[in-house]
Amino acid sequence: MRIVHDNLLDALQAAETKGLLDLFTERRYCKKEIIFFPKHTENYVFIVKEGRVRVYLAFDDKEFTVSILEAGDVFSTHTRAFTEALDDCTLLICSTENFSRMLIDYPTFTHYLINVLGDLLKNCFTIIINLAFMEAKSRLRKYLLSEAEEKGVYCKEGIKVEIGHDLSRIATIIGVSRQTVSSLVNEFCRMGILERLNRKTILIKDREALQNMDKQ
Numbered sequence: 001m002r003i004v005h006d007n008l009l010d011a012l013q014a015a016e017t018k019g020l021l022d023l024f025t026e027r028r029y030c031k032k033e034i035i036f037f038p039k040h041t042e043n044y045v046f047i048v049k050e051g052r053v054r055v056y057l058a059f060d061d062k063e064f065t066v067s068i069l070e071a072g073d074v075f076s077t078h079t080r081a082f083t084e085a086l087d088d089c090t091l092l093i094c095s096t097e098n099f100s101r102m103l104i105d106y107p108t109f110t111h112y113l114i115n116v117l118g119d120l121l122k123n124c125f126t127i128i129i130n131l132a133f134m135e136a137k138s139r140l141r142k143y144l145l146s147e148a149e150e151k152g153v154y155c156k157e158g159i160k161v162e163i164g165h166d167l168s169r170i171a172t173i174i175g176v177s178r179q180t181v182s183s184l185v186n187e188f189c190r191m192g193i194l195e196r197l198n199r200k201t202i203l204i205k206d207r208e209a210l211q212n213m214d215k216q
């Protein structure tokens, strides 16, 4: 039978699967409470019954939110993520082993897992892209500033910097792809910081903005 309910909680509460809820234990958590730390000793799968749960990765002083779970969403304790109650929360918790058996009997439940995992993946992609891109941006910014300092020619409009034949040389020097350098230079041009005078020359129109970019 096809399950057409909106989320796993609804699906479990449906008459034909009601017995499955007996495999879960209900637990409450207060707002701001850390629910599970990474790689919690017990291997659980949990469903959010009430409230919102933040799933995040943390290292040193940095935190990256990878998902905000809402009622009906499912997650597990066998990950490197922290889970934190954003509101007063109620969770339905069961062993991963039991949940795994449930999936064999009700394969359509995997649909709800894909929803959560898809969201998680989307946010992880965003984080990776931002990290990689910010890193490249910072390297290009520093390279242009040092070139301006060493070989830049000051003129009324700003500082002219010779970049060689094309952007490939910069790409090799700062260790990112030519396409990335090209899209970053275009972005800086759109921001009014740079101008491509010709293939070989870049004009730094706003040195201060280039200097302060990382502080934003």
Ligand code: HEM
Residues within 6 Å of the ligand: 045, 074, 075, 076, 078, 079, 080, 081, 096, 097, 099, 100, 103, 113, 116, 117
């Ligand atoms: C059906 C029962 C499940 C089984 C048997 C299972 C099994 C596994 C295994 C073997 C790993 C690799 C662990 C490692 O390499 O240390 C893993 C990782 C993972 N699982 Fe599950 N899982 C289940 C349910 C779930 C559910 C319901 C979710 C969330 C919706 C989930 C999310 C994850 C995530 C995010 C990871 C990556 C963890 C990390 O590397 O930080 N799993 N799972």
